[in-house]
Amino acid sequence: MNVTERFLKYVSFPTASDEFSETVPSTDKQRALGQFIADEMTKMGMEDVILDEKGYVYGKITGNIPGAIGFIAHMDTSPDAPDSPVKPKILEYTGEDLVLSENVVTAVREYPFIEKYKGQHLIVTDGETLLGADDKAGVAEIISMCEYFINNPDSPHKTVAVCFTPDEEIGRGADHFDYSRFAAKEAYTVDGGALGEIEYENFNAASAEITVKGVIIHPGSAKNKMKNAALFVAEFMNMMPKNEIPACTEGYEGFYHIHDIKADETSGVIRMIIRDHDKEKFENKKKFLENLVSYLNGVHGEGTFTLNIRDSYYNMKEKILPFMYLIDNAREAFAEAGVTPTAVPIRGGTDGARLSYEGLPCPNLSTGGENFHSVREFIAVESLEKMTETLIILAGK
DSSP states (O other): OOHHHHHHHHTTSOOBOOTTOOSSSSSHHHHHHHHHHHHHHHHHTOEEEEEOTTSOEEEEEOOSSSOEEEEEEEOOBOTTSOOSSOOOEEEEOOSSOEEOSSSOEEOTTTOGGGGGGTTSEEEEOOSSSOOOHHHHHHHHHHHHHHHHHHHOTTSOOOEEEEEEESOGGGTOTTTTOOGGGOOOSSEEEEEESSTTEEEOOOOEEEEEEEEEEOBOOOGGGOTTTOBOHHHHHHHHHHTSOSSOSGGGOOTTOOEEEEEEEEEOSSEEEEEEEEEESSHHHHHHHHHHHHHHHHHHHHHHOTTSEEEEEEEEEOOOHHHHGGGTHHHHHHHHHHHHTTOOOEEOOOSSOOHHHHHHHTTOOOOEEEOSEESTTSTTOEEEHHHHHHHHHHHHHHTTO
8 A cells, every 4th residue: 555545544444532531542443443553564564563452553673774763653533523434535736725515615715824735635524524634644654664664675774663552632642652662762753734844842731620519499599599500610711811722822822722611500510721832831820720719719619619630741842852863863854855844833742742751752743734633634645655755764864
């Protein structure tokens, strides 16, 4: 299979992760793709291939030059959009609006960057599901690189270690990473966006859950007695910063993203994520929530609001700076492949952030995909091919 055929096969597997599941992986369907990939790796002749009990796939190719380098991608897709049935189609892009369906159009005026793909072949969906380029494109590019080295054994390359993880989209992708099975001490995740991106700065990240307790009583005799949890949830929401949200921020600006609210008169719950590149601002965002909950408990009674915050990952920049040759090598590989490299901050996170803090320096590289976590997600065939070429060059540095 070429990289496009491989990618189209992978996206036929639904693999959304589930943040409310306590199993590992969080959904069995991720394991189905993992088994397919492990079988493919074995058939092509990769070494030490295993799909472990946690749903991680490992393998390697012994190098013909000194050194070892790793490549990591994740198999799950975001639960933010439907994951099946993915119905991909390939369009030769002419520079006009991308019409995915009668009701879903990727308009140039709203997504002006798509004009740079004029003349290329875009893999899109029917507007009903995400595509899965995040991160099945990364998986396909890594596997295609490995296939190239197996078919071209004289092509210079270090020992190549690979790992494909579950549950990255819900912040658990590095939880059960087995360093003893990974045959490299340095690596890259291939989980970024537009072709040429190199990322070694990511958000500091946390999740927060605010639970609200109400007191229910007959409305006819409720004066000074009823505590309506739904109204308390609304009060909390009205006190949140209005401009510190994803739709109002960019670059290095952090945000709160409220992604789930449930409330009735007896109880309520608000779930959000907290993001900021700057560690001090990140801590201040968490402190703001603590102070807000404390204030509202003072107004409505202790225990009315309960806050639980869990850190997810941290900005890996400080862990990458001693290994900047990884960034230099990536820049050179992109340039040799005819791609202009660009260092950009990740407005998100990758498995590499956690892995870097555990001693495996792991900056992130582009996949070539765009509009992740959306029914408007797409990737160019040309980006899949060029990214595979870049990885082949990089493994030889």
